[in-house]
Amino acid sequence: MNGESETGTYTIPGEKKFLKKELTVFTILSMVLSWPLISIVITKISPDFQTGNAEAAKNLFGSVPELFGFGPFISAIIVTLTYRRKSGIKELFKKVILWRVPIKLYIWTLILPIIPQWIGLFLWGQLTKTEIILPSFSNYLSSWFQIALISTVYYVSEELGWRGFMLPRLLSMDKWIKSSLILGIIWSIWHYPLWFISNWATSGSLQVAVLMVTASTILILPLSIMVTWIFKNTKGSILLAMLFHGSSQANRTQMYSATGDLSLSGPSFIFVEAATLAAMALLLIIVTRTQVNNPRKKEST
Numbered sequence: 001m002n003g004e005s006e007t008g009t010y011t012i013p014g015e016k017k018f019l020k021k022e023l024t025v026f027t028i029l030s031m032v033l034s035w036p037l038i039s040i041v042i043t044k045i046s047p048d049f050q051t052g053n054a055e056a057a058k059n060l061f062g063s064v065p066e067l068f069g070f071g072p073f074i075s076a077i078i079v080t081l082t083y084r085r086k087s088g089i090k091e092l093f094k095k096v097i098l099w100r101v102p103i104k105l106y107i108w109t110l111i112l113p114i115i116p117q118w119i120g121l122f123l124w125g126q127l128t129k130t131e132i133i134l135p136s137f138s139n140y141l142s143s144w145f146q147i148a149l150i151s152t153v154y155y156v157s158e159e160l161g162w163r164g165f166m167l168p169r170l171l172s173m174d175k176w177i178k179s180s181l182i183l184g185i186i187w188s189i190w191h192y193p194l195w196f197i198s199n200w201a202t203s204g205s206l207q208v209a210v211l212m213v214t215a216s217t218i219l220i221l222p223l224s225i226m227v228t229w230i231f232k233n234t235k236g237s238i239l240l241a242m243l244f245h246g247s248s249q250a251n252r253t254q255m256y257s258a259t260g261d262l263s264l265s266g267p268s269f270i271f272v273e274a275a276t277l278a279a280m281a282l283l284l285i286i287v288t289r290t291q292v293n294n295p296r297k298k299e300s301t
Contacts, residue, residue: 009235009236010167010168010171010231010232010235010236011168011171011172012168012169012172013172014169014172016173018083019169019172019173020173021083022079022083022165022169023166023169023170025079025082026072026075026076026079026161026165026166027166027186027190029071029074029075029078029079030071030072030075030161030190031071031189031190032071033070033071033074033075034068034069034070034071034072034190034193034194035071035193037064037067037068038064038068038193038194038197040064041060041061041064041197042197044060045060045201049201051200051201051202051203051204051205052202052203052204053202054202056201057198057201057202060201061198061201064194065194065198066154066157068194069154069155069157069158070157071161071190072157072158072160072161072162072165072166072190073156073157073158073160073161075161075165076092076160076161076164076165077089077092077160079165080092080165092160092164092165093160095164095236095237095238095239096156096160096164096238096239096242097239098234098235098236098237098238098239098240099237099239099240101233101234101235101237101240105230105233105234105240106240106243108230109230109240109243109244109247110148110243110244110247111247112226112230112244112280112284113223113226113244113247113248113251113277114247114248114251115280116273116276116277116279116280117248117251117252117255117273117276117277118251118255119276120269120272120273120274120275120276120277121255121258121259121269121273123272123276124268124269124272124273125259127268127272128268130259132258132259133258133259134258135254135257135258140254143250143253143254144247144250144251144254145250146250147246147249147250147253147254148243148246148247148249148250148251149246150246151245151246151247151249151250152242152243152245152246152247153242153246154246155241155242155245155246155249156238156242158245159238159241159242159245160238162183162187162241163227163228163231163238163241164238164241166183166186167179167183167228167231168236170182170183171228171232176228176229176232177225177285179228180221180224180225180228181221181224181225183224183228184220184221184223184224184225185217185221187220187224188216188217188220188221191216191220192213195212195213195216196209196210196213199212199213203266208266208267211266211267212266212267212270214267215267215270215271215274216270216274218271218274218278219270219273219274219277221278221281222274222277222278222280222281222282223248223277223281225281225284225285226244226277226280226281226284227241227244227245229284229288230244
């Protein structure tokens with residue numbers, strides 16, 4: 001095992017060569033299982049399909065995005081069974097129900113993505129002179145809670161693979177920030193077919209679609225850092241990674257409602273949101289390093 005690696009209950013045993021083999025097979029299999037589903041969408045694109053229409057794009061995809069997400073889930077199970085047998089599967093799923101963590105970590109898990117997302121929305125609104133129609137707090141809270149709950153359950157599909165399988169292996173070989181960035185890049189690439197076709201159908205421009213995919217790649221890196229921080233501090237809880245993913249997605253749904261289709265028609269909103277998320281991730285890194293260098297301060301927080 002690499003001497004520079006992270007250690008803790010969120011890592012997994014194995015020689016570096018073996019861990020890399022598992023990760024390579026998992027990554028390739030995840031894409032092999034997910035990417036072909038985009039062909040279903042492509043075959044539905046008729047000559048008279050109206051690009052630039054968010055509703056038409058949504059109808060075009062149907063349930064494909066939900067099915068797409070199960071690639072990492074199935075891959076994690078197959079690779080774990082192949083290399084670590086039933087005991088590995090038991091350990092993998094045990095982390096899905098790991099819920100006994102301090103309540104403050106539940107709070108951080110829920111709000112960590114929301115704060116920079118809303119800051120990004122207001123900043124984008126000011127830069128683009130876009131009117132933002134805010135929902136009432138009660139309506140927002142009710143809708144956010146329902147979507148977050150449903151999304152949390154669904155995101156076992158992705159998180160069993162990304163945080164349950166991939167992240168512990170990366171953390172066994174490298175420091176947590178580097179591991180987060182590596183995972184974020186792979187996580188982004190896995191999304192590319194889905195992102196590209198979706199953004200092209202929504203914007204009606206190949207150039208805009210490429211820019212939006214680029215912006216989404218930048219955005220996912222700080223999110224990966226944040227969820228790794230949650231994962232480390234909860235001793236490897238996949239459940240809280242699911243909750244983080246669900247909270248973020250539920251909040252983004254509310255933000256899109258506040259701006260209409262304008263935030264979906266170009267890359268500007270995603271770039272601004274990526275910047276505010278990056279600022280939050282950087283702040284998190286600074287605070288974490290300060291606590292490591294000042295153990296007494298960490299104990300008092």
